[in-house]
Amino acid sequence: MALLELKNITLKLDNRNILNNLSISFEKGRVHAVVGPNGAGKSTLAYTIMGLNAYRGFSGDIIFKNENINSLSIDERARKGITLGWQEPARFEGLRVRDFIAVADRKMKTEKIKEMLQKVGLDPNSYFTRSVDKTLSGGERKKLELAGILALEPDFIILDEPDSGIDIESLDRIFEIIKFLRSKGKTIVLVTHSMAVLQQADHAFLMCNGAIIDEGETKAIIPYFENKCIPCAHKNLPDPAENREEGLQ
Amino acid sequence: MSSKSKLANDLYHATGTEEDVLNDPEIAHLFIHHNKVVTSRLLPGLNVVTKELKDGIRVNITTDEGVQFKKKVHLCFGMFPEKGVQKIILKVDIKKNSSISVLAHCTFPNAVDIKHIMEAEINIGEGARYSYFERHVHGDKGGVKVFPKAKVIVEKKAVFKTEFELLKGRVGLIDIDYETICKEESVMEMNARIDGTGNDIIKIRETGHLEGRSSRGVLTSRVAVRGSAKAEIYNKITASAPYARGHVDCKEIVQDKGVASAVPIVEVNDPKAHVTHEAAIGSVDSKQLDTLMSRGLSEDEAVDLIIKGLLS
Numbered sequence: 001m002a003l004l005e006l007k008n009i010t011l012k013l014d015n016r017n018i019l020n021n022l023s024i025s026f027e028k029g030r031v032h033a034v035v036g037p038n039g040a041g042k043s044t045l046a047y048t049i050m051g052l053n054a055y056r057g058f059s060g061d062i063i064f065k066n067e068n069i070n071s072l073s074i075d076e077r078a079r080k081g082i083t084l085g086w087q088e089p090a091r092f093e094g095l096r097v098r099d100f101i102a103v104a105d106r107k108m109k110t111e112k113i114k115e116m117l118q119k120v121g122l123d124p125n126s127y128f129t130r131s132v133d134k135t136l137s138g139g140e141r142k143k144l145e146l147a148g149i150l151a152l153e154p155d156f157i158i159l160d161e162p163d164s165g166i167d168i169e170s171l172d173r174i175f176e177i178i179k180f181l182r183s184k185g186k187t188i189v190l191v192t193h194s195m196a197v198l199q200q201a202d203h204a205f206l207m208c209n210g211a212i213i214d215e216g217e218t219k220a221i222i223p224y225f226e227n228k229c230i231p232c233a234h235k236n237l238p239d240p241a242e243n244r245e246e247g248l249q
Numbered sequence: 250m251s252s253k254s255k256l257a258n259d260l261y262h263a264t265g266t267e268e269d270v271l272n273d274p275e276i277a278h279l280f281i282h283h284n285k286v287v288t289s290r291l292l293p294g295l296n297v298v299t300k301e302l303k304d305g306i307r308v309n310i311t312t313d314e315g316v317q318f319k320k321k322v323h324l325c326f327g328m329f330p331e332k333g334v335q336k337i338i339l340k341v342d343i344k345k346n347s348s349i350s351v352l353a354h355c356t357f358p359n360a361v362d363i364k365h366i367m368e369a370e371i372n373i374g375e376g377a378r379y380s381y382f383e384r385h386v387h388g389d390k391g392g393v394k395v396f397p398k399a400k401v402i403v404e405k406k407a408v409f410k411t412e413f414e415l416l417k418g419r420v421g422l423i424d425i426d427y428e429t430i431c432k433e434e435s436v437m438e439m440n441a442r443i444d445g446t447g448n449d450i451i452k453i454r455e456t457g458h459l460e461g462r463s464s465r466g467v468l469t470s471r472v473a474v475r476g477s478a479k480a481e482i483y484n485k486i487t488a489s490a491p492y493a494r495g496h497v498d499c500k501e502i503v504q505d506k507g508v509a510s511a512v513p514i515v516e517v518n519d520p521k522a523h524v525t526h527e528a529a530i531g532s533v534d535s536k537q538l539d540t541l542m543s544r545g546l547s548e549d550e551a552v553d554l555i556i557k558g559l560l561s
Contacts, residue, residue: 052539074542075551084543090536093500094558103554104545131558145540152544 305336387418445478474507
């Protein structure tokens with residue numbers, strides 16, 4: 001049963017189609033991977049599902065739990081059960097780790113926050129009162145983000161490059177968490193171009209030029225990595241909205 | 250309860266402090282309403298002399314040489330009437346090798362037209378430590394004009410840390426003017442955090458002169474301007490001695506029709522000195538906003554949390 005579906009999504013940015021009449025369906029309780037070369041539109045797909053402002057001008061339909069969510073803002077989608085783990089998580093000067101994890105539930109108990117930190121391999125005694133700022137590495141912020149997602153318990157989780165910045169020792173823990181979330185009936189989308197991450201998925205989509213060009217059981221998509229997408233002559237370009245101006249960090 | 254005791258209690262509650270300042274015998278305190286001392290407790294080694302003025306008070310604070318205070322000394326300056334002037338002429342002399350940490354509250358909860366002027370001269374003796382945290386608690390009418398001015402001398406191997414915080418209530422007008430001179434191997438940190446809304450006006454002018462060999466100083470400002478609030482920040486560090494090290498760091502978040510400017514100035518007059526600066530003014534970062542919203546916070550809640558973090 002599809003938990004979330006995109007139907008005929010076309011997204012144009014700077015007069016270029018970034019998503020090309022893309023249709024995709026994510027089944028409840030499964031781990032899906034979206035793979036493809038850089039610039040294929042993987043992160044754009046993630047941002048479009050999440051409803052980021054720069055990615056709202058699409059045609060087509062996004063259906064979540066049988067409801068069209070095209071017009072919903074990011075927070076409205078989040079409150080319905082969709083969330084996104086970023087490829088490179090933001091830094092927040094002065095925002096404490098404890099408050100970041102409990103951001104959606106200010107009444108969250110200390111024990112639960114500490115439990116989430118432990119689950120992602122961060123020592124609660126060292127991290128609980130630290131700030132989510134530049135003193136934390138990208139990998140540490142990635143783990144914190146995962147801790148926040150675990151605390152939120154959403155139904156639909158997109159993890160954009162979940163291994164990015166993560167050391168090899170911690171990668172297995174991340175994979176354990178993915179398994180744990182699946183065991184809880186969560187639907188997970190792994191946006192990746194990593195073979196190790198792809199192998200965690202039950203099912204995979206191969207993306208190129210803003211469209212799904214193949215899909216199937218993960219083992220059926222693995223040859224993409226072995227053949228490096230050859231002999232496709234298409235050249236994928238970066239998403240122009242990803243270079244939008246940033247404010248204070 | 251006498252009128253003085255009632256004023257002391259009211260001031261204490263207006264500050265929002267959690268410590269039992271008025272009853273704890275180990276906490277020294279001095280509470281001033283308009284131009285009168287309403288309560289005080291001194292500890293051995295802490296000397297305070299006050300003199301009532303027409304629209305304010307003169308306060309001389311001295312520590313004995315080598316004395317160390319375990320708990321923060323609490324100062325409170327405030328006024329409950331809607332209108333008036335409170336001028337504080339403060340002279341602080343922290344003697345050699347003594348150490349004192351002061352938490353000062355300034356509260357004007359009902360202000361419609363209040364002018365609060367602070368003129369301070371501070372001398373921190375050799376090897377001494379003086380930490381001064383000034384927290385303002387204003388009402389919601391924006392009727393306060395605050396003019397804190399300080400000249401500080403930090404003697405050899407002394408440490409001076411000050412924080413100015415105005416996060417509760419409307420700013421009104423604030424015009425900070427601090428100047429610090431640092432002698433050999435001394436340390437200076439000046440930090441201001443202000444949240445401006447409505448038509449608030451924020452002016453910060455902080456200057457640090459690193460005159461002594463191996464002296465160090467940091468000026469940090471964190472300001473948010475929302476509504477049609479305006480902020481102007483001039484932070485300057487001069488370094489004129491070998492191995493002096495300084496840094497100026499200013500961040501301002503602008504929302505709505507707020508306007509902000511920042512002028513970090515660094516001046517180095519010795520080839521072995523080193524001073525850096527960074528200034529950033531802008532809106533809330535879109536990635537921060539998107540991240541918090543993707544956890545279910547509304548845009549307004551996310552902006553508030555980001556600004557609270559920056560000002561914390």
